[in-house]
Amino acid sequence: MAQYQKQWEDLHKNGGFTLTSKGEVFTPHQGYQVGLKTFLKTALSDLSENGFGFIMTMAVSNADENFVGGWIEKVDGIQYLFIDYSMHIQDFIEAMESADVCDQLAIYDHRRGISWYVADFPKIAEVRRSRD
Numbered sequence: 001m002a003q004y005q006k007q008w009e010d011l012h013k014n015g016g017f018t019l020t021s022k023g024e025v026f027t028p029h030q031g032y033q034v035g036l037k038t039f040l041k042t043a044l045s046d047l048s049e050n051g052f053g054f055i056m057t058m059a060v061s062n063a064d065e066n067f068v069g070g071w072i073e074k075v076d077g078i079q080y081l082f083i084d085y086s087m088h089i090q091d092f093i094e095a096m097e098s099a100d101v102c103d104q105l106a107i108y109d110h111r112r113g114i115s116w117y118v119a120d121f122p123k124i125a126e127v128r129r130s131r132d
Contacts, residue, residue, distance in 0.1 A: 004056040007070060008049055011081065016071030018086070018108075021063040023056075026088075032095035032116075033086045033108040036066060040083040044072060047081060059083050069108075096121055 003023070010017040018026040018033055039059045047055075059068050066085040073080055089095040095107045099118050106115040 002053075004053045005049075007056060008052050011070060011072055016069065016108075018067055018069045019060060020067060021060070021065050023060040023068075026067060028088065028110045030111045031088050031090045032092060033067065033069060033110065034089055034095050034098045034102065035069070035084045035086045035104040035107075036102055038082065038084045039068070040081070042081055044079040044081045052081075055083065059085075092116075 006025070007017045007019070020026050039062075040055060056068070056070075063085060067088060068083065069086050070081060070083045073082060087098070089098060096116070096118060099105075099107045104118065106117045108115050
């Protein structure tokens with residue numbers, strides 16, 4: 001668990017984290033993180049610190065060249081831990097298009113420290129279609 005103790009603390013303090021495929025902390029100051037697929041969704045109350053360490057070991061070992069991200073989100077009054085594989089993209093439009101294609105709800109903006117929701121930008125799909 002000690003290897004992922006900082007991520008456990010970041011979840012509770014900052015709401016999330018991003019790691020490289022080698023398990024190193026990834027903290028860019030620009031660009032967007034776009035989810036590719038979910039590795040895990042579980043109620044945070046069901047997870048111990050040691051269980052989190054095991055899950056992270058498995059997630060990183062199966063990450064290939066992707067990033068591993070985790071965050072806490074409240075759904076129907078329950079706090080869930082989400083762990084997913086993601087990619088880092090510099091361009092906002094490209095990131096939103098990728099999120100749309102990958103059926104993601106949002107992207108994470110590293111510079112602003114916020115999430116942008118795909119549903120809030122319906123015209124992006126139109127821009128993509130006009131390029132085709």
